[in-house]
Amino acid sequence: xxxxxxxxxxxxxxxxxDLIPPLARALIEDNDAMIxxxxxxxxxxxxxxxxxxxxxxxxIDGLTRKIGLKRxxxxxxxxxxxxxxxxWTRDPFDRVIVAQARLRAAPLLTKDRTIQDHYDDAAWDxxxx
Numbered sequence: 001x002x003x004x005x006x007x008x009x010x011x012x013x014x015x016x017x018d019l020i021p022p023l024a025r026a027l028i029e030d031n032d033a034m035i036x037x038x039x040x041x042x043x044x045x046x047x048x049x050x051x052x053x054x055x056x057x058x059x060i061d062g063l064t065r066k067i068g069l070k071r072x073x074x075x076x077x078x079x080x081x082x083x084x085x086x087x088w089t090r091d092p093f094d095r096v097i098v099a100q101a102r103l104r105a106a107p108l109l110t111k112d113r114t115i116q117d118h119y120d121d122a123a124w125d126x127x128x129x
Contacts, residue, residue: 002031002123003072003101005110006042006093009035010052012067013059021125024109031107033069035060036079036100040071042093072100079103088118 004012011019012028020028043056052059063069082099089095094112098119101108107121116122 001034001104001106002027003034003036003097003104003106003108004028004039004069005097005108005112005115006039006046007111008109009039009043009059009063009069010046013054013063024124027107027109027123028067033063033067034072034104034106035069036097037071037076038093038096038100072104074100074103086118089114 008020008024008028011017017025040056040060043052043059046052047055054062060069060071079096079099082103083092083095086095086098086102094115098108098115101121102119105121107123108115108119109124110116110122111124112122116124
């Protein structure tokens with residue numbers, strides 16, 4: 001299993017595999033793709049602010065059909081308890097996304113260098129895998 005950060009979900013849905021390095025693409029192909037439910041909320045915020053063109057449900061449903069994307073079902077109270085410890089950022093989406101992956105001791109696919117610097121299981125390219 002590998003968790004996907006929000007930007008990875010957007011790029012996959014848009015078919016922008018050119019933005020995802022070979023290592024990251026291989027990780028997606030070789031693992032069950034998982035997202036924190038908060039990725040859906042972040043996608044909707046991006047849609048409502050006109051930064052992406054499709055609502056969250058269209059993106060998540062599309063990737064569920066296309067790649068078998070799954071939503072993590074760890075109880076929210078456990079995720080929040082873990083997110084309280086992610087004090088390296090004030091971004092609530094990043095805190096919850098990392099906390100969700102950390103609870104499962106799973107890798108998180110993200111280009112975000114701040115996440116990579118604070119979550120040892122973050123993966124993206126050969127320099128940061």
